[in-house]
Amino acid sequence: MSEKMPENQTECAISGEPDRTRRRLFLGAVGGTAMASLGGFHIAELALAKSDSEAVSNLARWGLLIDSAKCATDCDACVSGCNTEHNLEDMGRPETDAQWIRKLDLSDQQTGHVSSLPMMCQHCESPPCVDVCPTGASFKRDDGIVMVDKHTCIGCRYCVMACPYKARSFIHETLSNQKSYSPRGKGTVESCNLCVHRIDEDRQPACVEACNTDGKGAMIFGDLNDMDSDISIASSSKPSRQIREDLGLNTGVRYQNL
Amino acid sequence: MARFLETRSIKLMWLKAWIFCAMLSVTLITVLVTSTSTHGDSSIETTTKRTNGVSQCVEPTDIMRRDHMNFLLHQRDKTVREGIRTKQHSLKGCVDCHVKNNDQGEFIPVNAPEQFCAACHTYTSVKIDCFECHATTPDVALSENKADTDQLAKSLSQSLEGTQSVHEANDQSEIGVWSFSHILADASSSTLD
Numbered sequence: 291m292s293e294k295m296p297e298n299q300t301e302c303a304i305s306g307e308p309d310r311t312r313r314r315l316f317l318g319a320v321g322g323t324a325m326a327s328l329g330g331f332h333i334a335e336l337a338l339a340k341s342d343s344e345a346v347s348n349l350a351r352w353g354l355l356i357d358s359a360k361c362a363t364d365c366d367a368c369v370s371g372c373n374t375e376h377n378l379e380d381m382g383r384p385e386t387d388a389q390w391i392r393k394l395d396l397s398d399q400q401t402g403h404v405s406s407l408p409m410m411c412q413h414c415e416s417p418p419c420v421d422v423c424p425t426g427a428s429f430k431r432d433d434g435i436v437m438v439d440k441h442t443c444i445g446c447r448y449c450v451m452a453c454p455y456k457a458r459s460f461i462h463e464t465l466s467n468q469k470s471y472s473p474r475g476k477g478t479v480e481s482c483n484l485c486v487h488r489i490d491e492d493r494q495p496a497c498v499e500a501c502n503t504d505g506k507g508a509m510i511f512g513d514l515n516d517m518d519s520d521i522s523i524a525s526s527s528k529p530s531r532q533i534r535e536d537l538g539l540n541t542g543v544r545y546q547n548l
Numbered sequence: 549m550a551r552f553l554e555t556r557s558i559k560l561m562w563l564k565a566w567i568f569c570a571m572l573s574v575t576l577i578t579v580l581v582t583s584t585s586t587h588g589d590s591s592i593e594t595t596t597k598r599t600n601g602v603s604q605c606v607e608p609t610d611i612m613r614r615d616h617m618n619f620l621l622h623q624r625d626k627t628v629r630e631g632i633r634t635k636q637h638s639l640k641g642c643v644d645c646h647v648k649n650n651d652q653g654e655f656i657p658v659n660a661p662e663q664f665c666a667a668c669h670t671y672t673s674v675k676i677d678c679f680e681c682h683a684t685t686p687d688v689a690l691s692e693n694k695a696d697t698d699q700l701a702k703s704l705s706q707s708l709e710g711t712q713s714v715h716e717a718n719d720q721s722e723i724g725v726w727s728f729s730h731i732l733a734d735a736s737s738s739t740l741d
Binding site: 340342343344345346429431432433437439440441464465467468469470471473474475476478486490 | 624625626628629630631632633634635640643680681682683686687
């Protein structure tokens, strides 16, 4: 639009007709100003953090970009950061202990090169866990965060089976000492929610914070829809890939140097 | 014979007197027990140190007693599904305000016997499962974080500003009819039961 406008203006000037385009431009400017003043709050909200009373919107899509080259094999800062944040306690049964994020080492069988990466809910645009949930408890928030509404979860574990990333855990034990911002309980399924309580406060997820402070700074969190965000800039400068991109889920978590 | 009857009637009189005394003492004990338990109930309403002097709940007491479950139901869906995190009807807010401390300064879970949530729910035989998942005490210890207490009082006072209008309009942005001081003045003039 902005590219076409000067061409039109030039044509009008040459033909000598009344410059309607300029008039339209003026009207557009007036209208735009009026719209901006009417919806001023909304414009401000886009730029600033959202208020407590405002619902999330699909204007933002939260995601993670993980640089596998920086992610060290012996580092699990993100895992311990997550466990501390959400109080994921060791129940002494590793097979069924809740695990929102885990470290994976991938070795190239041809060359023997080992890559390390954190694996968690990939926050798909088309999440299979949401498709299979019989109660609607597994859902995608408008800003792209895939999570479980434990009020309506009946613990059927269809989502656990449907997730290609094995990202979901079922709580088998009666829990205590939950954090007030992260309610968890027996009989429900849970997974990484990108620290939704932090995002709503305009803070970074605990794993990213832990990776930056105690780890190697391999994780970038941000708004995938915002072209000026760190994550978008980093994604555009170097190639990144989704895990199991053949499934066409369009994940919100992407990996570089993998 | 007459003397025997006289003795019997005296014995009957004594018996009646004893029965009367026994009934009187039972009545007295009942009254005493009732008054003690009433005192226990009213202590639930008193504010804790944590509330920083806020003496009014987020809604008038009678409305809270009748509708708190509806407030919480709506709030939970708004918070989980839409990310709306207003403090006024949040369960976290209830816990933050109504939790009490023991002699060691530690928080007592709100669902422990005789505590704020459990006291009424035991009495009314309503089983709640909120606290199978939700925290029963605030995250931060009272002594550790004074700033958190101030923050709570501030957010409460902000949310109290919309107390009246919530019943008139669903739109959260239109709240702000009553001022905090106005509510406190009302609260001090009216009893909180």
